[in-house]
Amino acid sequence: MSVANTLESTTTVTAAPSRAAASGSRTHKIWSNMHDVCNLLRIPSGTFIGDDDHHFQHVQFKAGQRIHTAGQAFDMLYVVNCGFLKSVMIDEFGNEQILSFPMKGDLFGIDGIHTKKYTSEAVALSSCDIILIPFSKFAAIGRTNPILETALYGLMSRELIREQGMITMLGSLTVEARVARFLVSLSERFSAIGYSGKAFNLPMTRREIGNYLGVTLETASRTLSAFNELGLISVDQRSIYIHDLNALKTLRRLPPSRARIEQAEKKAAAAAANYVPSQQQPSATMREQMAVV
Amino acid sequence: MSVANTLESTTTVTAAPSRAAASGSRTHKIWSNMHDVCNLLRIPSGTFIGDDDHHFQHVQFKAGQRIHTAGQAFDMLYVVNCGFLKSVMIDEFGNEQILSFPMKGDLFGIDGIHTKKYTSEAVALSSCDIILIPFSKFAAIGRTNPILETALYGLMSRELIREQGMITMLGSLTVEARVARFLVSLSERFSAIGYSGKAFNLPMTRREIGNYLGVTLETASRTLSAFNELGLISVDQRSIYIHDLNALKTLRRLPPSRARIEQAEKKAAAAAANYVPSQQQPSATMREQMAVV
DNA sequence: CGGAATATTGAGGGTCATCAAATGTCGTGG
DNA sequence: CCACGACATTTGATGACCCTCAATATTCCG
Numbered sequence: 001m002s003v004a005n006t007l008e009s010t011t012t013v014t015a016a017p018s019r020a021a022a023s024g025s026r027t028h029k030i031w032s033n034m035h036d037v038c039n040l041l042r043i044p045s046g047t048f049i050g051d052d053d054h055h056f057q058h059v060q061f062k063a064g065q066r067i068h069t070a071g072q073a074f075d076m077l078y079v080v081n082c083g084f085l086k087s088v089m090i091d092e093f094g095n096e097q098i099l100s101f102p103m104k105g106d107l108f109g110i111d112g113i114h115t116k117k118y119t120s121e122a123v124a125l126s127s128c129d130i131i132l133i134p135f136s137k138f139a140a141i142g143r144t145n146p147i148l149e150t151a152l153y154g155l156m157s158r159e160l161i162r163e164q165g166m167i168t169m170l171g172s173l174t175v176e177a178r179v180a181r182f183l184v185s186l187s188e189r190f191s192a193i194g195y196s197g198k199a200f201n202l203p204m205t206r207r208e209i210g211n212y213l214g215v216t217l218e219t220a221s222r223t224l225s226a227f228n229e230l231g232l233i234s235v236d237q238r239s240i241y242i243h244d245l246n247a248l249k250t251l252r253r254l255p256p257s258r259a260r261i262e263q264a265e266k267k268a269a270a271a272a273a274n275y276v277p278s279q280q281q282p283s284a285t286m287r288e289q290m291a292v293v
Numbered sequence: 294m295s296v297a298n299t300l301e302s303t304t305t306v307t308a309a310p311s312r313a314a315a316s317g318s319r320t321h322k323i324w325s326n327m328h329d330v331c332n333l334l335r336i337p338s339g340t341f342i343g344d345d346d347h348h349f350q351h352v353q354f355k356a357g358q359r360i361h362t363a364g365q366a367f368d369m370l371y372v373v374n375c376g377f378l379k380s381v382m383i384d385e386f387g388n389e390q391i392l393s394f395p396m397k398g399d400l401f402g403i404d405g406i407h408t409k410k411y412t413s414e415a416v417a418l419s420s421c422d423i424i425l426i427p428f429s430k431f432a433a434i435g436r437t438n439p440i441l442e443t444a445l446y447g448l449m450s451r452e453l454i455r456e457q458g459m460i461t462m463l464g465s466l467t468v469e470a471r472v473a474r475f476l477v478s479l480s481e482r483f484s485a486i487g488y489s490g491k492a493f494n495l496p497m498t499r500r501e502i503g504n505y506l507g508v509t510l511e512t513a514s515r516t517l518s519a520f521n522e523l524g525l526i527s528v529d530q531r532s533i534y535i536h537d538l539n540a541l542k543t544l545r546r547l548p549p550s551r552a553r554i555e556q557a558e559k560k561a562a563a564a565a566a567n568y569v570p571s572q573q574q575p576s577a578t579m580r581e582q583m584a585v586v
Numbered sequence: 587c588g589g590a591a592t593a594t595t596g597a598g599g600g601t602c603a604t605c606a607a608a609t610g611t612c613g614t615g616g
Numbered sequence: 617c618c619a620c621g622a623c624a625t626t627t628g629a630t631g632a633c634c635c636t637c638a639a640t641a642t643t644c645c646g
Contacts, residue, residue: 089457093545097461111457113450120457139446143436153432156449157406163456164382164404164413168390170463171507175602206625214464216603221626237611237625252386468634499593509635514594530593530643 005195005203030058032081032131034141040079040105040131043151054141057132067108067122067130074112076132080104083128084203089120098212099163101125101204104193107133107155125203170214173252178213179223180248183233187242198245202238226254296532298488298496323351325374325424327434333372333398333424336444347434350425360401360415360423367405369425373397376421377496382413391505392456394418394497397486400426400448418496463507466545471506472516473541476526480535491538495531519547 034054038045058081061067067078070090080102087100087108099120102108112118113135142149169178191197202209210220227233232248234241242248327347331338351374354360360371363383373395380393380401392413395401405411406428435442462471484490495502503513520526525541527534535541 089461091458091461091465095461095465097457097464099457099460110450111454114447114454119454139442143442149432149436153445153449154407156446156453157403160449160453160456161404161407161412163453163460164390164392165384166460167392167456167463168382168384168388170460171390171504172384172388205623211464217625218604218627219602221624222602225626498591510593511595511636512634515634518594 005190005200030129031055032058037079037131037133038148038151040081041107041151041155042105043155044147047145047147054137059130059132061124061128061130063124063126065124067124067128068112068118069121070118072118074109074116074118075134075136077107077109077135077138078122079131079133080106080108081129081131083130084125085122085128086125086204086208087120087122096211098208099166101212103189103203107159110156110159125208175213175215175219176223176226176254177252178215179209179220179227180232180251182209182213183227183240183242184245184248186240187245197242199239199241202240230254296489296492296494298483298493323422324348325351330372330424330426331441331444333374334400334444334448335398336448337440340438340440347430352423352425354417354421354423356417356419358417360417360421361405361411362414363411365411367402367409367411368427368429370400370402370428370431371415372424372426373399373401374422374424376423377418378415378421379418379497379501380413380415389504391501392459394505396482396496400452403449403452418501468506468508468512469516469519469547470545471508472502472513472520473525473544475502475506476520476533476535477538477541479533480538490535492532492534495533523547 032040032055034048034051034056035045037056038048056079061083067085068076082104085102085108086098087102089097089099091097100106100108102122108122109118111120138148138152142152169181173181186200186202187197190200204212205217206221206224207217210217213220215223224233224235227248228235232242232244232251234243325333325348327341327344327349328338330349331341349372354376360378361369375397378395378401379391380395382390382392384390393399393401395415401415402411404413431441431445435445462474466474479493479495480490483493497505498510499514499517500510503510506513508516517526517528520541521528525535525537525544527536
């Protein structure tokens with residue numbers, strides 16, 4: 001049952017420079033150069049090929065550990081080399097809201113730039129390998145390298161757009177559409193970093209999914225079960241298999257529960273009559289109902 | 294009934310340079326220098342005092358006009374000198390979501406940096422005076438002026454944080470708390486730009502408020518009416534008077550509608566008995582109920 | 587003055603939060 | 617190795633809240 005995205009990253013990193021060897025600490029340290037970091041961030045890195053002037057330290061975290069906390073002094077940006085995390089904002093009432101699930105190639109910590117303190121906290125959901133990017137150093141290099149500067153503005157702008165999409169999702173999509181979009185987004189991100197986009201394990205709990213999507217864990221669970229029932233996905237605990245990605249992409253709302261119940265009753269009747277319908281496949285009529293409106 | 298924030302801005306701007314006079318078009322053009330723009334954005338502008346090398350053009354828009362549309366090629370950032378706008382994102386299903394209501398001193402258009410196309414559209418809600426900031430020019434000045442560069446990163450980071458707060462609001466606050474926070478935010482922003490924070494006119498419709506807060510216009514209207522009923526505010530169409538800012542700041546949920554109905558019945562009974570309770574003042578017990586949990 | 591847009595308020599029904607119970611999973615220590 | 621407890625997940629029942637539809641009043645503007 002285990003699928004690829006639970007395995008360790010196979011990304012190669014540059015050998016540790018002399019400083020790392022000198023440190024000799026028990027903590028596992030590796031170093032990446034500018035070229036590696038740019039590749040990870042999908043920034044054109046032509047000008048940095050063979051550049052060994054700048055090195056960025058890696059740090060490992062285990063599930064549950066915090067990379068940074070809200071209010072902590074800001075000086076680093078972070079790039080995920082492997083593993084899964086959550087970024088959480090806590091409001092003045094103590095409400096926690098998950099803002100993102102960073103994974104390989106994602107940058108986080110940007111929110112600290114403005115007030116020089118992080119406003120959110122980042123927590124590892126699995127074993128993680130994180131690259132530390134001192135912001136002042138990055139900005140300084142950017143000042144002499146227009147491509148990097150543009151890329152840095154671009155990354156911030158991209159994150160802004162991602163959050164706008166999240167606002168739009170929370171503000172105007174039904175719960176089913178949010179869960180569907182969440183699955184599609186995970187699928188696309190897994191594909192982009194070399195894992196399967198069809199079969200994967202969820203790095204987060206139902207509670208975290210629900211929190212991220214603005215619903216309770218029960219609603220998140222029920223919605224996944226409904227998708228499973230309709231044959232759009234197969235879900236068992238953390239493992240997901242996507243049968244109909246396109247239906248998930250275009251889904252706006254499920255057929256009214258009335259229709260779903262009738263459908264379920266038909267199924268039950270068929271089962272009672274000892275007729276076994278094809279496993280996990282939604283009827284064509286049911287798919288049409290979902291696509292409409 | 295008219296209050297200050299409906300009046301024209303009294304901000305002075307520098308005289309138009311010769312170019313503007315030469316244009317001689319019927320459109321009303323003025324110019325601001327770097328110092329003015331920094332002041333408007335609340336950026337330390339010390340290094341730009343007396344700087345007349347850079348000029349930024351003003352453009353006027355009337356209510357309903359678009360400043361930019363989604364998909365349009367990006368080259369400008371915009372700073373509001375006076376007036377009110379809305380920034381709207383439209384998703385792949387055609388859902389519109391209002392992301393912000395820019396007003397004096399606010400920067401918008403940042404979302405265009407990443408893909409070189411605006412992803413949202415900006416629409417004037419009232420007569421507006423907008424300053425055009427060519428992004429490449431701003432970034433170039435930033436390269437030689439660390440304060441401006443830092444400020445630019447800071448502005449983007451601040452906007453990121455604002456959107457995170459919006460996500461948290463949509464994901465974890467009750468409708469009443471969202472409306473309350475919306476009013477508090479408007480109040481604080483009006484105060485910051487020199488208008489009254491207690492009495493003001495809403496620049497947007499109920500539909501726009503509801504859309505912004507992720508609810509229907511009816512729910513937005515009803516919630517404002519409930520606040521009015523409780524004496525937290527007085528509301529009549531677009532005009533707002535805030536009686537109890539602190540209650541709005543700490544409000545999490547209204548007392549259950551059952552209790553509200555009883556309260557209303559008591560009021561009605563009192564009125565029938567020809568006893569007139571002090572206008573618009575909620576009872577102490579009612580306030581306690583609101584603050585709790 | 588009349589028509590369109592805006593705002594208010596009511597009635598009814600659907601969706602989702604809440605409370606609850608049962609089952610499954612995993613890490614830890616006996 | 618297994619038993620235990622803590623946590624995660626699923627599923628059901630119930631009711632509050634909010635959306636939808638609808639009617640009316642008010643404002644704005646040509």
